[in-house]
Amino acid sequence: MSVTQSNRSPDEKKKRRLLSPEKKFQIFLESHTSKTPVGELLRREGIYSTDLVRIRQKVREGALERLADRPGARRKMVPWEDYEALRRDLEDKERALAEQAVELAMLRKKRMGVRGSDRGPMVRGTTKAGHSGNDRRG
DSSP states (O other): OOOOOOOOOOOOOOOOOOOHHHHHHHHHHHHHHHHSOOOOOOHHOOOOHHHHHHHHHHHHHHHHHHHHSSSTTOOOOOOOHHHHHHHHHHHHHHHHHHHHHHHHHHHHHHHHHHHHOOOOOOOBBBBBSSSSSEEEEE
16 A cells, blocks of 8 residues: 655645636636536636535626616715715714714703603793683682
8 A cells, every 4th residue: 555645744725726707707607508527627627516606606696686787777886085984974973963862861851850840841820721820710
């Protein structure tokens, strides 16, 4: 029994090969249109069957996404600087809104402490019905 030695150490892993989108699409097309067996294609390209499954899945998702778009309707891409400016503006407004909410809560507590209820402003000397409290009708 002979043992073959590899040039790699046991700790050294095989480098992951990054494929360009064009190469992935080429592999996808070849796997569907070629008379070459898929196993041979995988060996030649140095990829696993799970890689091919992922490529097929991404091509399908991309095609469905593009086919779902309405004609003429394009997604607008916002420049990064504009996005960051809008995000900071939103954070500032959220912070101001939170401060206003705290201030409103403090004002309500203050008003509750003075009158003991939170039913709205009372006009001096009148009740809800609109006549003065000194007026007794019997």
